[in-house]
Amino acid sequence: MHQWTTSSPEETMHFSERMAAYLQPGDVLTLSGDLGAGKTIFTKGLAKGLGIHEMVNSPTFTIVKEYHSGRLPLYHMDVYRISDEEDIGIDDYFEQDGVTVIEWAENIPSWLPDDVLSVVIERAGEHERTITCKTSGDRSERINEEISNDERASD
Ligand code: ADP
Ligand code: MG
Structure with a gap:
């Protein structure tokens, strides 16, 4: 941690943006x-760091938004309105060649892969x-090791 x-x-x-490099x-x-x-x-x-030049907004009304203009595809999900009992096919994304970012992932614990970087942001x-x-x-x-060793990450 x-x-x-x-x-x-x-x-x-x-x-x-620095993290995206890793x-x-x-x-x-x-x-x-x-x-x-x-x-x-x-x-x-993250999108900027991947070289994505499209506008990235919260995907609240679409569940998943895909961006393909960068070094890697980005799959941005917001599962705020989804429950663990629903099968929305998100696990298909993990098999693809992009990076998946999930907001409100705590709603869907049984759909998550074993190896996940869990980023917690708190208001201080x-x-x-x-x-x-x-x-x-x-x-x-x-990833955690690399971002931890990146002195410019906290510039
Ligand atoms: P969420 O997706 O978690 O609901 P957003 O990223 O949409 O939150 O919004 C975060 C809000 O907090 C923005 O209005 C942003 O300007 C503000 N903000 C203030 N300080 C920070 C900070 N240090 N890091 C990120 N956002 C910040
Ligand atoms: Mg949001």
């Missing part, structure tokens, strides 16, 4: 945090956020 603090949306974006096809990240914590801001940074002040990364396998461990 590793923790960072950011003091603006730009800093959060910068952090996830992502590989098939990687899955979950984003947890209250409404307004910064999950979508984080995803925008009006503009302060703590970002905590938890790992559950080799790939998430590796």
Whole structure:
């Protein structure tokens, strides 16, 4: 487990933009945090870091949005309205060659793969956020290691 603090949306974006450099096809990240914590801001940074130039918005009304203009495809999911009993076919995405980012993944625990980088964003002040990364396998461990060793991640 590793923790960072950011003091603006730009800093959060910068952090996830750096993280994008370490992502590989098939990687899955979950984003947890209250409404307004910064999950979508984080995803925008990740998309930027992947070289995606399309506008990234919260996919609340579509469940999944795909972006294909970067180094790797990005599958951005928001399962806020989904329950664990529903089969929306999200596991199909994990087999593909992109990176999956899931907001509100705590709603669908039984659909998640074993190895996930779990990113928790918490409000620590009006503009302060703590970002905590938890790992559950080799790939998430590796990403966590690389971002932890990246001195520019917290610039
Ligand atoms: P979520 O997707 O978690 O509901 P959003 O990313 O849509 O949250 O919104 C986060 C809000 O918090 C934005 O309005 C953003 O400007 C604001 N904010 C303030 N400080 C930060 C910070 N350090 N990191 C991320 N967002 C921040
Ligand atoms: Mg959001």
